Amino acid sequence: MIDWQWLAFNDIPGADLYEVLYQRQQVFVLEQQCLYSDIDGYDLAAHHLLGWRTADGKRELVAYLRCLAPGAKYTEMSLGRVLTTQAARGGGIGRQLVEQGIRLAEQLHPGHRFRIGAQARLEKFYASLGFETVTAPYDEDGILHIDMVR
Numbered sequence: 001m002i003d004w005q006w007l008a009f010n011d012i013p014g015a016d017l018y019e020v021l022y023q024r025q026q027v028f029v030l031e032q033q034c035l036y037s038d039i040d041g042y043d044l045a046a047h048h049l050l051g052w053r054t055a056d057g058k059r060e061l062v063a064y065l066r067c068l069a070p071g072a073k074y075t076e077m078s079l080g081r082v083l084t085t086q087a088a089r090g091g092g093i094g095r096q097l098v099e100q101g102i103r104l105a106e107q108l109h110p111g112h113r114f115r116i117g118a119q120a121r122l123e124k125f126y127a128s129l130g131f132e133t134v135t136a137p138y139d140e141d142g143i144l145h146i147d148m149v150r
Helices: 014-031 093-108 120-127
Strands: 003-008 047-055 058-068 078-084 115-119 138-140 143-149
Touching: 014 047, 014 058, 014 078, 047 093, 058 093, 078 093, 078 115, 093 120, 115 120, 120 143
Parallel strands: none
Antiparallel strands: 003 047, 047 058, 058 078, 115 143, 138 143
């Protein structure tokens, strides 16, 4: 079972924020070998969805995303930095994460659409969640991406 937390940046406890940044580094920088500026200034105004699981008595972050308000990055609201840890993949947690993120973001910003910059390899996954591709593939930090809206 996943314990979901939906928090503004200033409400994230320091140790939990450290874990978020650690997992973002593990997935995007080390695992995907993508050198990019993770600390990009958007976190401060974002809402963050953290998914925690307890295993062997230890609480671990297994899923994460951030939501940007309409106008922060795109005209639409946006979900980004979407990740599940290696240990948590394959059990549907990624789908739960995005579904939960969509639901909470729509409550926070009712009546607004979403725009995401998705890794092109995940196009079918996001399409299954109602996103439609609106750009040709483009290179972002050495990984093919596409813009999708919902």
